[in-house]
Amino acid sequence: MARVGIIGCGQTAFGRRSDATVQELAFEAWRAALDDAGVEPDVVEATVVGSVPEYHKQRSLPGVIQEYLNLNPRPVWLTEAACASGSAALRTAWLEIAAGVHDVVAVIGCQKMTELETAEILALMGRVGDVQWESGFGTTFPGYYAMFARRHMHEFGTTSDQLAAVAVKNHHYGAANPKAMFRKEITVAKARASEEVSAPLSVYDCCANADGAACVILAGERAARALGKDRVVWLDGMGCASDSMSVLRRSDLTGLPSARAAAAQAYAMAGVTAKDIQVADVHDCFTIAEIMAYEDLGFCGRGEGGAFIDARGSYIGGAHPVNLDGGLKAKGHPIGATGVSMTCEIVSQLRGECGPRQVPGASIGLTHNVGGIGQYCFVNVLRRD
Amino acid sequence: MFEWFGLVSYCPHTKVAGFAQHLKDGRLMGSRCDACGRVSFPPRADCPDCRGAAFTFTEYGGAGTVVTFTRIAAAPAGFEGRTPFTIGVVDLDEGGRLLAWCGGTLDEAALAIGQRVQVVPRLFEELEAIKVHYTLEAPGTTWAKA
Ligand SMILES: [Zn+2]
Numbered sequence: 001m002a003r004v005g006i007i008g009c010g011q012t013a014f015g016r017r018s019d020a021t022v023q024e025l026a027f028e029a030w031r032a033a034l035d036d037a038g039v040e041p042d043v044v045e046a047t048v049v050g051s052v053p054e055y056h057k058q059r060s061l062p063g064v065i066q067e068y069l070n071l072n073p074r075p076v077w078l079t080e081a082a083c084a085s086g087s088a089a090l091r092t093a094w095l096e097i098a099a100g101v102h103d104v105v106a107v108i109g110c111q112k113m114t115e116l117e118t119a120e121i122l123a124l125m126g127r128v129g130d131v132q133w134e135s136g137f138g139t140t141f142p143g144y145y146a147m148f149a150r151r152h153m154h155e156f157g158t159t160s161d162q163l164a165a166v167a168v169k170n171h172h173y174g175a176a177n178p179k180a181m182f183r184k185e186i187t188v189a190k191a192r193a194s195e196e197v198s199a200p201l202s203v204y205d206c207c208a209n210a211d212g213a214a215c216v217i218l219a220g221e222r223a224a225r226a227l228g229k230d231r232v233v234w235l236d237g238m239g240c241a242s243d244s245m246s247v248l249r250r251s252d253l254t255g256l257p258s259a260r261a262a263a264a265q266a267y268a269m270a271g272v273t274a275k276d277i278q279v280a281d282v283h284d285c286f287t288i289a290e291i292m293a294y295e296d297l298g299f300c301g302r303g304e305g306g307a308f309i310d311a312r313g314s315y316i317g318g319a320h321p322v323n324l325d326g327g328l329k330a331k332g333h334p335i336g337a338t339g340v341s342m343t344c345e346i347v348s349q350l351r352g353e354c355g356p357r358q359v360p361g362a363s364i365g366l367t368h369n370v371g372g373i374g375q376y377c378f379v380n381v382l383r384r385d
Numbered sequence: 386m387f388e389w390f391g392l393v394s395y396c397p398h399t400k401v402a403g404f405a406q407h408l409k410d411g412r413l414m415g416s417r418c419d420a421c422g423r424v425s426f427p428p429r430a431d432c433p434d435c436r437g438a439a440f441t442f443t444e445y446g447g448a449g450t451v452v453t454f455t456r457i458a459a460a461p462a463g464f465e466g467r468t469p470f471t472i473g474v475v476d477l478d479e480g481g482r483l484l485a486w487c488g489g490t491l492d493e494a495a496l497a498i499g500q501r502v503q504v505v506p507r508l509f510e511e512l513e514a515i516k517v518h519y520t521l522e523a524p525g526t527t528w529a530k531a
Pocket residue numbers: 418419420421422423432433434435436437
């Protein structure tokens with residue numbers, strides 16, 4: 001199989017973007033990625049778009065994006081895997097190149113979440129679970145993660161202060177990220193005092209909806225060298241797994257089996273273990289999700305996620321620095337863009353471009369992008385030239 | 386008739402629609418595969434083990450143990466007037482799992498993982514339309530069956 005790498009990446013700032021359409025956001029990321037790669041659009045043979053369609057008024061988004069990027073008649077389609085749609089797009093582009101069909105492919109993750117009225121958002125919110133057996137009881141996305149948190153607390157003694165400590169860390173690093181939605185430090189006391197959303201989770205345990213787009217340009221090894229690229233970041237481990245839609249059919253309520261399966265695949269393919277991961281971006285849609293990710297990825301043992309954040313294991317200087325871009329929590333979570341944005345962050349870390357939030361000398365990094373409550377999980381290991 | 390199930394229904398059509406009629410009659414039903422005998426809760430028409438297409442409803446007693454729970458303060462459309470409400474996930478003694486509201490015989494503030502509960506079929510008495518669901522109640526709670 002051909003080795004595939006990232007030759008360019010770019011993203012918009014995340015936040016409320018009432019000034020732009022979703023295709024205009026996509027163009028911003030596309031322009032930045034081309035500039036970063038130092039290539040012209042003519043080398044890009046195909047596009048894959050990752051997004052969640054029900055948030056947009058425009059139906060069939062890839063059509064309008066490909067037109068606005070001036071890339072017709074080159075191929076494009078949408079990948080959907082809930083909040084992991086961006087990583088699904090990345091994986092599809094990787095497969096297109098690894099299969100030898102294309103040499104250079106652009107991946108665009110984008111989402112405009114503030115287009116909908118509050119009533120439409122509340123209606124959508126009611127359908128995140130299994131609509132046959134769960135949604136009739138008023139389940140919500142925070143509600144599911146709250147039930148994971150409750151179970152984690154019960155089995156392992158994890159505390160609300162430990163959950164808040166994750167938010168404090170992510171806001172700390174988000175404050176140093178010019179692309180982040182929230183750029184303010186917070187304290188455990190402030191997080192703990194925030195309003196309840198779904199007990200035991202409160203406002204500061206939850207990431208925020210946002211608008212934004214991110215783009216990476218992938219090339220096969222031969223094409224990358226032919227283009228003269230010498231600071232490529234390689235997709236050396238690509239893991240992907242699924243799990244039940246319904247919480248009623250989950251074997252484990254304290255972690256995500258799909259994340260453990262995807263991580264095992266990615267580590268095996270890259271020939272590394274958890275110990276080798278020097279920097280990671282993980283899917284902290286809720287603070288408990290980051291604690292479960294530490295464990296699912298093997299950064300610490302099962303049930304030790306709370307102790308791991310207490311010991312600052314996920315800060316720069318710790319064993320596995322995590323979410324130095326602020327994570328979903330502080331950077332914001334435009335769902336289709338998130339997986340691609342995580343990839344941009346790890347590429348920047350591995351190239352040493354992250355300034356005050358740089359892990360010195362990092363050469364191996366990881367992304368962990370979860371769809372829904374773990375129905376989909378993509379874990380990728382990235383390595384620099 | 387499956388639109389009867391749940392305060393808000395997103396799913397009117399299913400091969401196990403009879404579940405809602407049984408619930409209205411006070412009976413909690415799982416499914417048993419006619420070919421291999423596999424029992425499922427929630428009920429399902431198509432057997433995941435043997436791929437059989439024929440099933441028979443089988444009545445559950447509804448006793449179980451709380452696996453996890455949450456109190457929802459920020460609710461989706463259709464549930465605004467009911468916040469906060471508590472939802473629990475319960476492992477049924479007879480196999481399978483369900484998710485339901487905490488009912489009036491339980492002290493919500495004292496709800497705990499591992500607690501024994503009884504699942505009880507319910508009609509939304511205050512609604513004009515037929516709407517059915519089930520609640521988690523104290524062990525020993527009884528109800529009428531048709
Ligand atoms: Zn069967």
